[in-house]
Amino acid sequence: MNKVLDTIVVGGGQAGLASGYHLKKNGPRFLILEASDQVGGSWPRYYDSLKLFSPARFSSLPGMKFPSELNRYPHRDEVIRYLQDYSRTFQLPVMNNQRVDSITKDGEGFTITTMVGDTFRSRTIINATGSFHNPFTPAVTGQGAFQGHILHSSAYRTPEPCINQKVVVVGRGNSAVQIAVELAEVSKTSLAVLRPVQLMKQKVWGQDLHFWIKVTGIDTFPFWRLGKTAPSSPSVIDLGQYKERLAAGKPDQQQMFTSFYEGGIIWPNGIKEPVDTVIFATGYRPHIPYLQAIGALDAEGRPLHKAGVSTVPGLYYVGLEGQRSFASATLRGVGPDAAFVIGKLLRHLKS
Numbered sequence: 584m585n586k587v588l589d590t591i592v593v594g595g596g597q598a599g600l601a602s603g604y605h606l607k608k609n610g611p612r613f614l615i616l617e618a619s620d621q622v623g624g625s626w627p628r629y630y631d632s633l634k635l636f637s638p639a640r641f642s643s644l645p646g647m648k649f650p651s652e653l654n655r656y657p658h659r660d661e662v663i664r665y666l667q668d669y670s671r672t673f674q675l676p677v678m679n680n681q682r683v684d685s686i687t688k689d690g691e692g693f694t695i696t697t698m699v700g701d702t703f704r705s706r707t708i709i710n711a712t713g714s715f716h717n718p719f720t721p722a723v724t725g726q727g728a729f730q731g732h733i734l735h736s737s738a739y740r741t742p743e744p745c746i747n748q749k750v751v752v753v754g755r756g757n758s759a760v761q762i763a764v765e766l767a768e769v770s771k772t773s774l775a776v777l778r779p780v781q782l783m784k785q786k787v788w789g790q791d792l793h794f795w796i797k798v799t800g801i802d803t804f805p806f807w808r809l810g811k812t813a814p815s816s817p818s819v820i821d822l823g824q825y826k827e828r829l830a831a832g833k834p835d836q837q838q839m840f841t842s843f844y845e846g847g848i849i850w851p852n853g854i855k856e857p858v859d860t861v862i863f864a865t866g867y868r869p870h871i872p873y874l875q876a877i878g879a880l881d882a883e884g885r886p887l888h889k890a891g892v893s894t895v896p897g898l899y900y901v902g903l904e905g906q907r908s909f910a911s912a913t914l915r916g917v918g919p920d921a922a923f924v925i926g927k928l929l930r931h932l933k934s
Contacts, residue, residue, distance in 0.1 A: 588612045589932055591695055591705040595677045596624015597914055598711035598902025600666060601644050601921040603675040609929060614705075615675060616697065618682035622670045623663050624713065630739045632765055633659040636757055636820045637915060644669055645918035662914070688877045692897060706897065707928050710871060710886075713902035713912055717870030720863045725843035729861075736762055736864035745770045745860055751848060753839065754864030755780045760819045762864060763834040772834040775848075779836055780829060782821045874898070891924040897931060899924045 595617030910916025
């Protein structure tokens with residue numbers, strides 16, 4: 584590509600599409616590069632039964648309401664269709680199968696090279712890949728000797744492969760609990776946790792929890808103005824009988840095991856338990872190595888930025904967890920973050 588664009592958005596998920604919406608409203612020449620063969624980011628790779636933790640009324644991108652009853656909690660496939668419809672509705676310029684390999688910077692802007700060998704030039708970049716494409720699995724003693732199955736929750740799809748097995752799910756967040764509750768219907772399942780799961784009611788005084796965190800301002804509190812990223816919530820939203828299921832031991836909760844052995848795991852009290860499958864629902868870490876060469880990352884590979892504005896002039900982020908607020912990495916949060924970042928980007932283009 585010979586022409587120099589005003590901006591290139593890396594990532595065609597919710598953050599990239601929200602960025603595209605605001606860019607199209609404001610006129611810069613731009614392109615969205617998506618690594619996979621369809622828009623939607625990480626959503627097509629999530630487990631089949633996943634449903635949003637927020638109702639449809641709080642789960643929309645800018646300019647287009649989520650097509651569902653306002654107080655209903657949409658499922659994964661509905662989100663995928665919504666993102667695809669969103670891209671078509673606003674005719675966003677997405678190029679699929681364009682995974683970024685490297686980015687260099689010179690006085691005129693950036694050169695982006697993709698894995699298929701295509702090269703693009705742009706005055707600015709918005710990295711909108713978020714934090715959910717690099718699964719994190721902690722190292723546990725004896726892991727190499729274990730002869731069962733180990734996987735990250737990002738690779739979990741349905742409970743069928745685990746029927747009648749002994750399964751341990753590691754984690755105490757929303758995904759860990761949702762997966763463990765589902766598996767407990769077909770297998771003997773334990774949650775391995777550092778601390779007991781902390782539940783929050785889905786509805787308070789007749790309103791969804793997200794209504795209250797929105798009207799009180801907690802959801803969008805500007806932690807970035809304090810020089811901080813928004814902390815993640817330690818609590819799990821009870822999407823349906825979680826409290827009763829946990830109390831009944833379906834799944835049970837156990838203090839995190841200390842090590843693996845060939846046939847299973849060893850609990851802190853020294854008891855060995857045979858296990859078939861261990862699923863780590865232990866989150867994700869940023870993985871954007873193509874930004875390392877231009878000095879955009881710290882020693883641990885994390886973006887150096889303030890509210891999505893990189894320390895590298897002309898580089899911006901949308902979709903980072905805690906970027907500006909609690910809501911930053913969510914469907915409801917990427918729109919306001921994109922608007923904020925693109926305001927900064929437009930001023931940079933005029934300078």
